Amino acid sequence: xxxxxxxxxxxxxxxxxxxxxxxxxxxxxxxxxxxxxxxxxxxxxxxxxxxxxxxxxxxxxxxxxxxxxxxxxxxxxxxxxxxxxxxxxxxxxxxxxxxxxxxxxxxxxxxxxxxxxxxxxxxxxxxxxxxxxxxxxxxxxxxxxxxxxxxxxxxxxxxxxxxxxxxxxxxxxxxxxxxxxxxxxxxxxxxxxxxxxxxxxxxxxxxxxxxxxxxxxxxxxxxxxxxxxxxxxxxxxxxxxxxxxxxxxxxxxxxxxxxxxxxxxxxxxxxxxxxxxxxxxxxxxxxxxxxxxxxxxxxxxxxxxxxxxxxxxxxxxxxxxxxxxxxxxxxxxxxxxxxxxxxxxxxxxxxxxxxxxxxxxxxxxxxxxxxxxxxxxxxxxxxxxxxxxxxxxxxxxxxxxxxxxxxxxxxxxxxxxxxxxxxxxxxxxxxxxxxxxxxxxxxxxxxxxxxxxxxx
Numbered sequence: 027x028x029x030x031x032x033x034x035x036x037x038x039x040x041x042x043x044x045x046x047x048x049x050x051x052x053x054x055x056x057x058x059x060x061x062x063x064x065x066x067x068x069x070x071x072x073x074x075x076x077x078x079x080x081x082x083x084x085x086x087x088x089x090x091x092x093x094x095x096x097x098x099x100x101x102x103x104x105x106x107x108x109x110x111x112x113x114x115x116x117x118x119x120x121x122x123x124x125x126x127x128x129x130x131x132x133x134x135x136x137x138x139x140x141x142x143x144x145x146x147x148x149x150x151x152x153x154x155x156x157x158x159x160x161x162x163x164x165x166x167x168x169x170x171x172x173x174x175x176x177x178x179x180x181x182x183x184x185x186x187x188x189x190x191x192x193x194x195x196x197x198x199x200x201x202x203x204x205x206x207x208x209x210x211x212x213x214x215x216x217x218x219x220x221x222x223x224x225x226x227x228x229x230x231x232x233x234x235x236x237x238x239x240x241x242x243x244x245x246x247x248x249x250x251x252x253x254x255x256x257x258x259x260x261x262x263x264x265x266x267x268x269x270x271x272x273x274x275x276x277x278x279x280x281x282x283x284x285x286x287x288x289x290x291x292x293x294x295x296x297x298x299x300x301x302x303x304x305x306x307x308x309x310x311x312x313x314x315x316x317x318x319x320x321x322x323x324x325x326x327x328x329x330x331x332x333x334x335x336x337x338x339x340x341x342x343x344x345x346x347x348x349x350x351x352x353x354x355x356x357x358x359x360x361x362x363x364x365x366x367x368x369x370x371x372x373x374x375x376x377x378x379x380x381x382x383x384x385x386x387x388x389x390x391x392x393x394x395x396x397x398x399x400x401x402x403x404x405x406x407x408x409x410x411x412x413x414x415x416x417x418x419x420x421x422x423x424x425x426x427x428x429x430x431x432x433x434x435x436x437x438x439x440x441x442x443x444x445x446x447x448x449x450x451x452x453x454x455x456x457x458x459x460x461x462x463x464x465x466x467x468x469x470x471x472x473x474x475x476x477x478x479x480x481x482x
Contacts, residue, residue, distance in 0.1 A: 102130070102131060102132065102133055103131065103132050103133070103191045103192065103481065104132075104133040104135065104188075104189075104190040104191045104192075105125055105132050105133065105134055105135065105190060105191065105192050105194060105481065106135040106136075106137055106188070106190035106192070106193045106194065107121060107122055107125075107134070107135070107136050107137070107193075107194045108137045108138075108139065108181070108193060108194070108195050108201065108202075108205040109138060109139070109146075109195070109196055109201060109202075110138055110139030110140055110141030110142065110146065110161075110163070110177075110199065110201035111141050111142040111145075111146060111199050111201060112142050112145035112146055112148070112149055112385070113197070113199075113402075113403070113404045114196045114197060114199055114201065114202070115138075115146050115149035115150060115153075115155075116149055116275060116278050116385055116404065117196055117197070117219070117220065117273070117274045117275045117278060117404070118194075118196050118219065118274070119149060119150070119152075119153035119155045119278065120153070120274055120277040120278045120281060120474050121194070121219065121274055121277075121474045121477060121478075122134060122136055122153070122155050123153065123155070123474075124277075124474035124475060124477075124478050125478055127478075128478065128482075131482060132478075132481075135158050135159070135188060135190055136155060136156070136157045136158050136159070137157060137158065137159040137160075137161070137181070137184060137205075138150070138157045138159070138160050138161070139161045139163050139173075139176075139177050139180070139201045139204075139205070140160060140161055140162040140163050140164045141163060141164065141173060141177075141199065141200065141201045142164070143162075143164040145382060148384040148385065149384070149385050151384075152282075152384060152385050152386050153278075153281075158188075159184050159188070161176065161177060161180035161181070161184075163176040163177060163180060170200055170233060173200045173201075173204070174200055174203075174204045177200070177201060177204035177205060177208065178204055178207065178208050178211075181204075181205060181208035181209070181212075182208060182211070182212070185208070185209075185212045185214065189212070189214065190214060191214075191215060192214070192215045192216070192217055192247070192481060193205065193206070193209040193214050193215070193216050193217070194216075194217040194218075194219055194477075195209075195216065195217070195218060195219065195241060196218075196219045196220055196274075197219070197220045197223075197234075197237075197238065197403075198220075198223065198234035198235070198237040198238035198241070198403075198424075199234070199237060200233065200237060202218075202237060202238075202241050203237040203238075203240050203241050206218065206240075206241045206244040206245065207240075207244060209244075210244050215246045215247070216241075216244050216245045216246055216247070216266075217245060217246065217247035217248075217249065217477075217481070218241050218242060218244075218245035218247065218248050218249065218266075219249045219274060219477065220249065220250075220251055220255075220273060220274070221238070221241070221242055221245060221248035221249055221250050221255065221259060221268075222238075222242065222248060222250040222251075222252075222254075222255030222256060222257075222258045222259040222268075223238055223251075223255055223258070223403075223424035223425065224238070224239075224255075224258045224424055225422040225423065225424045227422055230420075230421060230422045231403075231420065231422070231424070234403075234424075235424070238424075239262075242259060242262070242264055242266075243264070243265075245264070245266045246266045246267065247266055247267055247269065247480065247481075248264060248266050248267065248268045248269070249269050249271045249473075249476075249477050249480070250268055250269065250270050250271065251270075251271065251272055251273035251468055251469065251473065252270065252272075252273075252427050252467060252468065253270060254426065254427050255270075256268050256270050269476065269477075269480050271469075271473040271476040271477055271480075272468065272469025272470060272471075272472060272473035272476065273407055273468040273469050273473055274473045274474050274477075275404050275407050275408055275468070276407065276408075276411055276466075276468055276469040276470070276471045276473065277469075277471050277472070277473050277474045278385075279389065279408050279411050279412075279471070280471040282385065282386055282389045283389065283393070283412075285386075286386075286389070286390055286393070293390070296386065296387055296390040297390075299384075299387050300380075300383075300387055300390070300391060303353075303380045303381050303383060303387070304378055304379070304380035304381065305349075305351050305378045305380055305391070307391070307394055309349060310349070310394055314347065314348070314349060315347075315348045315349070315396040315397075315452065316348070316349045316350075316351060316391075316394055316395045316396050316397075317341070317348060317349070317350045317351070317395065317396065317397045317398075317399055317448065317452075318351055318391060318392055318395035318397070318398050318399070318400075319338060319350060319351065319352040319398075319399045319400065320352070320353065320355075320398075320399075320400045320401070320402050320405060321334055321335075321352075321355070321360065321400065321401050321419060329439075330439035331360070331363045331439070332363050332366065332367065333439045333440070333441045333444075334401075334419050334439050334444065335363050335364055335366075335367040335368070336367050336441060337441045337444035337445050337448075338350060338352070338377075338399070338444075339367055339368060339377070340445060341444075341445060341448050341449070342374065342376055342377040344445075344449070345376075345449075345452060346375065346376055347376070348376065348396075348452060349376050349377075349378065350376060350377045350378065351377075351378045351380065351391065351395075352364075352377070352378070352379050352380070353380050353381065353382050353383045353388065353391075354379055354380070354381065354382065355382060364379065389408075392405075392408070392409060392412060392414065393412050395409075395414055396414075396451075396452075397414065397415055397416075397417065397448060397451050397452070398414050398415070398416045398417070399416075399417045399419065399444070399448065400416060400417070400418060400419065401418065401419040401420050403423075403424065403425065406418060406423065406425050406428050406433075406434050407425065407428070407466070407468040409433075410428065410431075410433035410434070410464065410466040410468075411466050411468070413462045413463065414462065415433070415434075415435075415451055415458060415461035415462055416428070416433060416434040416435075417434070417435050417437050417444070417447050417448060417451075418434050418435065418436050418437065419437055419438060419439055419444065420436065420438060420439075421436070421438040421439070422436075423436060425468075427467040427468070428466075428467060428468075430467075431464050431465055431466070431467045432460065432461055432464040433461065433464045433465075433466055433467070435447055435461075
């Protein structure tokens with residue numbers, strides 16, 4: 027096959043023509059596929075068949091409206107994974123590592139937005155993932171409009187330098203939606219990892235529910251973690267293809283648990299890190315129970331958060347022989363109500379407020395917990411994989427599979443529900459066993475492999 031970058035063919039209607047000539051018409055589809063990878067936008071691929079040439083040659087005419095240049099790719103696909111928050115990183119880093127297993131088939135490009143800065147960097151270090159591009163958008167006092175605008179502009183510039191075949195985004199953050207939109211504007215194929223989660227209430231959680239619906243509308247590939255997620259997408263007549271893969275967070279969990287299981291020195295190191303952070307796991311040596319708490323969702327800020335924290339305080343006083351550990355989010359909207367309820371001095375005999383943990387330390391601590399009390403989305407998927415009952419401090423969940431299977435219960439920000447449900451699990455062994463032994467519906471730890479196989 028020969029490629030003529032500068033054609034001597036007369037111009038027609040002011041358009042510039044390049045030709046790809048092939049003496050074998052059987053290769054027509056291959057040539058069309060190659061032509062579709064021309065790194066020029068906008069362009070149209072217009073096959074023109076001349077029967078006199080059939081068996082001799084055939085031509086594909088590329089009408090180029092910009093530069094007179096053809097860049098031809100080999101069969102390797104260029105995949106860009108974009109993420110910016112800690113939860114996204116946890117779920118996307120295993121996918122990065124899976125793509126990197128096939129260097130002859132994929133060029134793997136990582137772009138981070140820095141929507142979460144410090145916590146994002148921690149996860150990148152754990153999984154040994156080095157970004158090729160870092161938008162570093164984090165600014166003090168920014169709002170969602172700022173985040174969206176900076177991502178759109180940042181990725182516009184990245185796409186000018188690097189034009190991937192597919193952009194993969196994850197979940198329901200502002201990073202995922204803005205990145206998908208930026209790729210759409212650049213006419214780049216979008217894949218949505220963890221697609222199809224729905225509460226069907228645009229304001230709960232906010233802005234996540236709208237984010238994931240918008241991203242689902244843009245995506246060409248929708249990688250649904252469960253059959254219910256697939257059904258949600260089909261019910262909405264999503265235009266992209268749908269693939270049920272399981273959730274990549276289980277892949278991440280398996281990777282980390284395996285590390286902790288096989289590396290004694292690593293386990294000791296994690297114990298030491300937790301001790302420095304403010305909690306000594308040796309307190310659990312004689313069968314003491316641990317309630318692990320996380321809370322940071324925007325929609326709970328205000329009165330809802332006050333009720334949550336008050337319930338936690340009263341539970342710790344009701345059960346003085348149970349340890350309560352709360353790695354506090356950095357957001358001042360989280361820390362302020364904690365101080366309002368507990369006072370300036372947070373020191374308690376059995377309640378430990380500690381600094382945010384890296385993913386590895388958090389999984390290590392979660393493995394030692396008896397109950398997990400959270401408003402997090404990802405923990406609803408992770409903790410059941412370790413046999414830990416989860417009480418969700420939200421009024422709705424986009425993960426109803428967990429409710430159906432019995433691995434999680436919704437308690438919202440209702441003081442009485444939080445108090446009663448935690449008490450039941452601490453006091454009733456039968457109720458506890460029923461939740462802890464329920465089957466986790468979110469997969470077998472092979473979601474990343476399924477996504478990669480789809481894009482081969």
